[in-house]
Amino acid sequence: MKVAISIGGSAPVDIMSQIEFAICADEMGVDTVWSAEGWGEDAVTSLTFLAARTKRIKLGAGIMQISARAPTMTAMTARAISNLSVGRFLLGLGVSGPQVVEGLHSVRYNQPLTRLRENVEIIRQTFSGAKVVYQGKHYQIPLDNSEGKSIRVQKPMYSIPIYLATISPRALEYTGRVADGWLGASFSPDYSDAHFEHIRRGAEAAGRKFEDIEIHVPCSIAIDDDWTASIEKRRSEVAFSLGAMGSKKTNFYNDAYARAGFGEEASRVQSHWIQGRHEEAVSNVTDAMVTKFSAIGDKREVQARLQCYKNAGVDVLVLRFLTDDNSSRVTMLEQVLEMTADLV
Structure with a gap:
């Protein structure tokens, strides 16, 4: 590779x-x-x-x-x-x-x-x-x-x-x-x-x-060895992709997470983001949605x-x-x- x-x-x-x-x-x-x-x-x-x-x-x-x-x-x-x-x-x-x-x-x-x-x-x-x-x-x-x-x-x-x-x-x-x-x-x-x-x-x-x-x-x-800050930074980036990188109707990143088995979580993140609740959107990105990707x-x-x-x-x-x-x-x-x- x-x-x-x-x-x-x-x-x-x-x-x-x-x-x-x-x-x-x-x-x-x-x-x-x-x-x-x-x-x-x-x-x-x-x-x-x-x-x-x-x-x-x-x-x-x-x-x-x-x-x-x-x-x-x-x-x-x-x-x-x-x-x-x-x-x-x-x-x-x-x-x-x-x-x-x-x-x-x-x-x-x-x-x-x-x-x-x-x-x-x-x-x-x-x-x-x-x-x-x-x-x-x-x-x-x-x-x-x-x-x-x-x-x-x-x-x-x-x-x-x-x-x-x-x-x-x-x-x-x-x-x-x-x-x-x-x-x-x-x-x-x-x-x-x-x-x-x-x-x-x-x-x-x-x-x-x-x-x-x-x-x-x-x-x-x-x-x-202490990667907590990196997890949190990436959590914010994932929330932005799922919530902001597309419209409510068309967000390919959100759809891809759904196909990987994170449909409910991705939908919640997007819903919070679209309504302007960005902190809630970030908090709904689970650790697995960061570490698995x-x-x-x-x-x-x-x-x-x-x-x-x-x-x-x-x-x-x-x-x-x-x-x-x-x-x-x-x-x-x-x-x-x-x-x-x-x-x-």
């Missing part, structure tokens, strides 16, 4: 500190750095900077929100970073959620899976070097009844794999059918079939194997959790450190790299 890190996101971050951490991770032999995109930094700019400052680490956009840009522009951006990084770029795509798509990008959140499918098809057609011609429900290229004409974009110099960040069962099945990799969320190795069952079904329907899809999943991590504890406990992730079939573990201190993150990263080398 390989190790990755993530930078960026929706919370206020010191991006330059995270960039320096990513540079250290490159020197330490980390497999991938994923750059998040919420309502802070975009997913692309930091990776372009890192392309010039790193040598080996893969650079993953995790994710480029499909509603925030045209699919052909996504393809051209991916082509540019791939060429600049000498083939180290991984293109992560996702539909985000209605609050961000409609509230920030001024795009209706309708038929998200259809929109994702059309993006993947257009992007791959663009990568092929053929003239882009496409007729879908959301995209028509060239535009009908217009002065536009089909245009060819030069092929990338290197192959660009597409990773899909999906959570709902139908989207997970689609991932299994077409994606090169999966970017997980709300994942627990103890309940891996809440996600893997659907990816596997999609892969088999397309004549593929589950092993054809590279599995990247997030893992919040803290290595400390992370690796928090002393060295022995964390190594046991890492073994669980590997046994579940995870290819790359994307670490999310429960500290903002770079020195502490580097120390923990060194420990995790040693632990993963010893996994059986």
Whole structure:
């Protein structure tokens, strides 16, 4: 099992500190750095900077929100970073959620899976070097009844794999059918079939194997003999995901916890959060809703959790450190790299 890190996101971050951490991770032999995109930094700019400052680490956009840009522009951006990084770029795509798509990008959140499918098809057609011609429900290229004409974009110099960040069962099945990799969320190795069952079904329907899809999943991590503070920090983050990362009607993170057997608890957390009772929401996140979806504890406990992730079939573990201190993150990263080398 390989190790990755993530930078960026929706919370206020010191991006330059995270960039320096990513540079250290490159020197330490980390497999991938994923750059998040919420309502802070975009997913692309930091990776372009890192392309010039790193040598080996893969650079993953995790994710480029499909509603925030045209699919052909996504393809051209991916082509540019791939060429600049000498083939180290991984293109992560996702539909985000209605609050961000409609509230920030001024795009209706309708038929998200259809929109994702059309993006993947257009992007791959663009990568092929053929003239882009496409007729879908959301995209028509060239535009009908217009002065536009089909245009060819030069092929990338290197192959660009597409990773899909999906959570709902139908989207997970689609991932299994077409994606090169999966970017997980709300994942627990103890309940891996809440996600893997659907990816596997999609892969088999397309004549593929589950092993054809590279599995990247997030893992919040803290290595400390006294990990109470880390549990509490993660408890607050889980409450935010279940209550705020989506609407009352559409919250994929909440649904994923429900499929893992935490439906009643997740529903209570969401209800409290939506009504503005954030402290009550946090208090309703049980210890199991934290510890079953992370690796928090002393060295022995964390190594046991890492073994669980590997046994579940995870290819790359994307670490999310429960500290903002770079020195502490580097120390923990060194420990995790040693632990993963010893996994059986």
